[in-house]
Amino acid sequence: MKLTTRGEYGVLAMHDLAMHYGTGPVALKVIAARQGISEHYLEQLMRPLRQDGLVRSVRGAQGGYELARAPAEISVGDILRVVEGPLSTLECVADGASCKRSAKCAARSVWELLDRKINDVLDSTTLHHLCTGTVGQE
């Protein structure tokens, strides 16, 4: 039930970008220093975030990254799915066919319920909530 640093750092970096949304691109070096993360490692996380259209990059001097959408339009779930892969707790829940026991598996219902609750929280929490300290509200 652990999240890796990819998810942790990814959300930290995106939150950093959200705090500076609308003020031009922020350099990787700045984010890394501000959040206390390895710059090269963070770079690896930005790649999929860009490819997935969550951030835009500006190359060259004075370049950097910026959110591709407003903070309220990006959920923590969006970020985690991109940097961590699918969020389901067990392979067999995400992909029913892969589970040989799925038909008679009594445990399946707990995992399904769990996945639903996890996705509820992560999809209903946006960067805007993080920035305004209103996580879990409305």
Place this chain on the structure above:
Amino acid sequence: MKLTTRGEYGVLAMHDLAMHYGTGPVALKVIAARQGISEHYLEQLMRPLRQDGLVRSVRGAQGGYELARAPAEISVGDILRVVEGPLSTLECVADGASCKRSAKCAARSVWELLDRKINDVLDSTTLHHLCTGTVGQE
């Protein structure tokens, strides 16, 4: 956000025991065959479950394992915490002191909310719910 096979198999085995609760001990070999799990591996999972008092073992011929409490008194959370360790999604949430940024960490609130929801589901789902197909009810 993945669960390991320890958690998956642990719940499967405990559910198996719950289905045969009150009919004497069930041999590891029987559970392993019924659930399609390696017997030796399952043995490793039963050790902590026994040490934690969730199951009782009967040694010698005709021996086996049985639940130490009624199925309604054992939650999925109980099982997972024993075989998987603490359920929190990030180290820094479980142990605030270990997180250098905890004070100013905006992301922290999401992880706390997430952990709370996960524990809610797992602690309110018992083996009895699994056996009766009433997961998520009452």
Place this chain on the structure above:
DNA sequence: TGCAAACCCGACTAAACCACTCGGGATTGA
């Protein structure tokens, strides 16, 4: 009394994954 069925325990291992690091290339503003 002997034996086989069962639990008990510690050590080992191959493969995968994690959290990075490294080195170089392409792009662009000043």
Place this chain on the structure above:
DNA sequence: TCAATCCCGAGTGGTTTAGTCGGGTTTGCA
């Protein structure tokens, strides 16, 4: 031009996972 910046692929040491293996010890039953 040059320095800042993003872009990309490859490598790496350590840890974890999902087991296997080989031997105990205990006990019901013939």
